[in-house]
């Protein structure tokens with residue numbers, strides 16, 4: 001029997017440290033205790049019900065009641081709860097999922113998968129495989145990585161090193177040498193003072209060219225980017241940006257890694273963010289929604305060109321000296337196998353596009369009513385309101401006010417995510433038009449209480 005509510009409240013945040021939080025702050029201001037979830041609604045320990053505008057953590061794309069995935073997990077636990085995929089053994093779910101992923105990502109030109117336990121593992125895998133790809137081809141100086149300021153790629157050493165946000169870097173420096181960052185196509189704040197998204201995309205692409213020339217193209221292994229930046233504050237680059245990056249990388253022999261840990265599986269309104277802007281990356285990282293968040297899982301897809309280099313290698317350089325105990329975990333693979341057809345059956349990419357198109361103008365209209373709503377942006381069902389204390393100077397809103405916004409929205413029945421001075425929304429991709437309206441009403445309630 002689980003412990004009662006009093007025990008949970010008494011011990012909340014007292015014996016474990018929470019990710020992405022200050023331990024003292026968690027003790028002073030304990031996190032919400034969620035005890036139950038159904039559809040897109042959460043219930044907390046006090047019985048208060050809220051619509052989950054966070055979608056778990058950008059991952060519960062089908063909501064919390066997806067029975068086929070739960071059944072597949074239970075059945076797999078009973079048939080074969082674990083077996084390794086390290087050289088020499090495999091199992092049915094791994095083989096079937098390899099086939100299903102190659103099918104799902106065929107339009108992206110991606111043909112092979114390497115499976116992991118989550119997004120950070122997937123990013124580190126992609127970075128390592130990128131270096132290895134060049135070593136196999138005899139270009140052993142290609143060891144550097146380029147990425148976008150504001151980008152988020154998880155908190156493993158590789159991902160943290162290509163990460164473009166000081167909050168995730170400072171306390172852990174020095175990070176991996178050989179990682180360099182270029183300006184992000186973020187129209188609200190950028191070093192060029194440029195507000196036109198297409199022109200800004202060109203300036204950032206030119207900065208990438210410049211950095212490549214400065215570093216020497218033959219020293220760079222890969223460029224990694226999110227098609228829509230997520231944790232950095234939901235920043236959708238202009239549609240021309242990623243195609244320009246694709247072209248620049250190809251011209252310089254640099255691999256393009258699309259980090260689609262958030263954008264994969266429909267969230268940006270296309271099945272992959274890359275596909276949405278007509279780009280085929282050399283590698284693609286996925287995680288989160290691949291199991292609808294019900295099991296920790298992820299992976300990297302690689303293109304036919306990259307796969308060929310590994311598979312035709314006749315030296316020892318092609319041996320993949322990388323992997324995790326839980327790579328291709330049978331329960332995760334079974335969960336993913338059940339998730340993929342459900343995503344397609346619910347046509348979540350189309351609903352994400354439609355609900356995003358419904359919500360974004362409603363959120364933008366809040367700028368007319370609230371001076372503190374400095375910028376509103378989004379693509380599909382990833383959206384942000386950037387909150388400022390002074391619109392003219394764009395001063396980021398203080399933490400206490402952001403806390404009040406969160407609490408007021410929560411009291412009104414909406415779970416929002418506050419990240420710095422951004423309100424971030426990433427609800428399940430199956431939300432209805434009425435639920436979308438309720439989320440906007442929650443943001444409104446929050447801003448009104450600021």
Ligand SMILES: Cc1ncc(COP(=O)(O)O)c(C=O)c1O
Pocket residue numbers: 118119120121123152153154155226230231259260261262287288
């Ligand atoms: C784009 C991106 N890459 C990587 C990660 C890291 O994934 P995980 O937290 O599963 O390690 C995240 C997590 O939010 C992410 O948004």
